[in-house]
Each structure stands twice: as C-alpha cells, then as structure tokens.
Amino acid sequence: MLARFSLAAVLSLCLSSFMGTAQAEDTKGWGGEVGLSGARTTGNNDTTNVGLTFKLNNRGSDWRHNLAGTADYGSNQGNTNKRRYRLGYKIGRDLAPRTYGFANADYYSEDFGAFKHGYYIGGGAGYSVLVDGPSQWRVEAGAGFRSQKARLKPNDPSGLSSRLEEFASARLFSDFEHKFHETVTLTNDTELFYSDVDTFFINEIGVNSHLFGALALRASFRIEAHTDVPEGREEVDTISRIGIVYKME
Numbered sequence: 001m002l003a004r005f006s007l008a009a010v011l012s013l014c015l016s017s018f019m020g021t022a023q024a025e026d027t028k029g030w031g032g033e034v035g036l037s038g039a040r041t042t043g044n045n046d047t048t049n050v051g052l053t054f055k056l057n058n059r060g061s062d063w064r065h066n067l068a069g070t071a072d073y074g075s076n077q078g079n080t081n082k083r084r085y086r087l088g089y090k091i092g093r094d095l096a097p098r099t100y101g102f103a104n105a106d107y108y109s110e111d112f113g114a115f116k117h118g119y120y121i122g123g124g125a126g127y128s129v130l131v132d133g134p135s136q137w138r139v140e141a142g143a144g145f146r147s148q149k150a151r152l153k154p155n156d157p158s159g160l161s162s163r164l165e166e167f168a169s170a171r172l173f174s175d176f177e178h179k180f181h182e183t184v185t186l187t188n189d190t191e192l193f194y195s196d197v198d199t200f201f202i203n204e205i206g207v208n209s210h211l212f213g214a215l216a217l218r219a220s221f222r223i224e225a226h227t228d229v230p231e232g233r234e235e236v237d238t239i240s241r242i243g244i245v246y247k248m249e
Contacts, residue, residue: 036243069087071086084112113233125141176189201225208245
C-alpha cells in the first residue's frame with residue numbers, strides 16, 4: 001500500500017509539472033508506439049500469455065516527457081497464471097545540446113514472481129552519444145530510492161509471506177536504436193539498479209519491421225535478473241514477445 005501511494009504521489013507531481021510545462025511551451029504533441037503481443041515467460045513463471053506495451057514521448061523546446069508501460073496476462077483452464085504490470089514516467093530538461101537532467105519513477109507488480117511489487121524514485125543526468133546518422137544512442141546515470149516486497153516460501157522460518165526491502169540504489173541506463181533501412185529497426189535498452197542489498201539488471205533487444213501504414217511487426221527478448229532473491233525463487237526471468245505495433249508520429 002505504501003509503495004502504491006508513494007508512486008501515485010510522484011506520478012501526480014510529475015503530471016502537474018507536465019501540465020504546467022505544456023501550457024508554458026509549444027510542445028510537439030505525444031508520439032511513440034502501442035503494441036499488442038503474444039509472450040512466452042520463463043523463470044519464476046513459465047507461461048504463454050498476451051501482453052500490451054506502450055512507449056510514449058512528448059518534447060517541447062527544453063523539456064522532455066517519457067511514459068512507458070507493459071501489462072501481461074495469462075490463464076490456463078480458467079485459472080490465472082500470469083498477471084504482471086510495469087509503469088514508468090520520466091521528466092527531463094535539456095542542460096546543453098546533448099546533455100539533460102531528469103527525474104524518474106518506476107513501479108511494477110508481479111503476482112507470480114520473486115517480488116510482489118516494488119518501485120524506484122530517483123534522478124540524474126543523461127547524454128546523447130549518437131544523434132546523427134542511422135544510430136541513436138543515449139546514456140544516463142543517477143541514483144534514487146528502491147522499495148520492493150520479496151515473496152517468501154510458504155514454510156519460511158519467519159512465518160511471513162513477504163519481506164519489505166528499502167534501500168538506496170545507483171542507476172545506469174542505455175537506450176540504443178539503429179535503422180538498417182527504412183523498414184527495419186533494431187533497439188536495445190539496458191538498465192542496471194545497483195546496491196549492496198540487491199542489484200537488478202534488465203536488457204531488452206527487439207527488431208521492428210514495417211508492415212504498412214503505421215503498423216509494424218515487432219519481436220523482442222527481455223532478460224530480468226536479480227542478485228538476491230528469496231530462497232526457492234529464480235534469479236533470472238525472460239520474456240519473449242512477438243506482436244503488432246502501432247506507431248504514432
């Protein structure tokens with residue numbers, strides 16, 4: 001409950017900032033992509049399920065806004081065996097032609113994973129390494145606060161079903177995109193949350209192939225790895241997706 005309240009407060013603050021910024025500046029409107037896919041998950045939960053993903057962005061003269069999320073749901077013979085949500089928001093402001101500062105908040109909920117839910121709130125600075133040509137690449141570094149609720153085994157000696165963990169964490173992020181030609185694009189996002197309690201690593205590589213109009217076919221593979229999980233839980237989860245993406249310019 002505290003995690004959800006804290007995230008809601010941060011997102012409300014970010015939204016208020018966004019509304020004020022949008023009124024003060026000539027923004028270019030929201031763009032990005034929304035996708036519907038079939039997914040295969042391995043690790044703490046071996047399922048085949050359907051998923052919804054979206055990545056939206058809005059940029060004015062100085063400010064930038066990014067909103068991203070995923071939702072996965074699966075069932076077998078009427079029983080839910082997969083329910084997983086992720087939501088992230090980032091607001092940034094340009095400091096120099098290739099440098100920007102930002103604040104971000106991320107939240108996730110996982111019904112069958114090693115962690116029930118968690119959030120991260122932090123900030124830092126980013127730099128656009130590649131801006132011209134077929135490749136785009138930006139990197140970020142920062143720090144913040146992490147909270148996560150570990151799912152314990154039913155017979156855990158503590159007698160509890162979960163354990164709350166809260167700690168400071170450093171964050172590194174890389175966002176790479178390369179256009180092979182007008183119809184095929186490769187993306188690779190890497191994110192690392194480092195701490196002495198638990199280090200969380202995420203990497204997702206995907207390929208978009210244009211079909212027609214605003215529609216594209218996307219295939220992706222995602223790895224999520226924790227260094228410290230409750231006893232009996234898997235450290236690594238993977239998600240393979242293939243589906244249709246609708247691009248908004």
